[in-house]
Amino acid sequence: MTSDLDDLQGLGFVLYRSTARAGLDGSAMQDILRTARHRNQSLGLTGCLHHEDGLFFQWLEGPADGLRKVVASLMDDDRHCDFEILDQGALDHRRFQDWRMRFSDRDRASLMDWFARSDSSTVHRGDYAGGVVAFMMGLDL
Numbered sequence: 001m002t003s004d005l006d007d008l009q010g011l012g013f014v015l016y017r018s019t020a021r022a023g024l025d026g027s028a029m030q031d032i033l034r035t036a037r038h039r040n041q042s043l044g045l046t047g048c049l050h051h052e053d054g055l056f057f058q059w060l061e062g063p064a065d066g067l068r069k070v071v072a073s074l075m076d077d078d079r080h081c082d083f084e085i086l087d088q089g090a091l092d093h094r095r096f097q098d099w100r101m102r103f104s105d106r107d108r109a110s111l112m113d114w115f116a117r118s119d120s121s122t123v124h125r126g127d128y129a130g131g132v133v134a135f136m137m138g139l140d141l
């Protein structure tokens with residue numbers, strides 16, 4: 001269930017969407033992932049980042065304190081804009097236990113194609129956030 005990160009204790013998650021800065025290239029992407037994985041390891045965070053058609057979708061999970069720190073950094077990061085939280089709240093168990101930050105992009109898998117192919121048995125009508133997580137969890141990289 002969605003709840004504010006400020007009130008959260010224990011394990012939580014954040015799912016957001018943002019717009020990548022124009023001209024962000026492969027080496028900038030590698031920089032982002034290097035920093036992300038390093039810091040996530042020290043804060044005990046795991047998750048998945050998907051990049052497609054100039055958009056980022058990221059699921060971050062872990063201790064609430066660490067999540068709050070990284071979300072504050074993300075909102076201040078000019079490598080992306082239009083930061084919009086799709087869902088956030090408490091979590092019973094991690095979805096990406098083994099990933100300091102899993103990464104995928106359109107070359108590997110397309111979220112838009114996945115949505116276009118999905119029917120009501122995989123994505124509940126209107127549950128955009130649920131669809132994004134289901135896509136990420138189904139990635140076979």
Ligand SMILES: Cc1cc2nc3c(=O)[nH]c(=O)nc-3n(C[C@H](O)[C@H](O)[C@H](O)COP(=O)(O)O)c2cc1C
Pocket residue numbers: 032035036037039040049056058060070072073074075077079080101
């Ligand atoms: C799309 C995107 C995803 C990012 N993912 C993470 C992440 O998972 N963990 C993280 O610590 N930083 C991530 N970063 C980098 C942070 O925005 C920030 O630069 C970094 O955590 C250092 O924060 P600081 O400058 O406040 O110390 C990401 C940046 C972008 C643009």
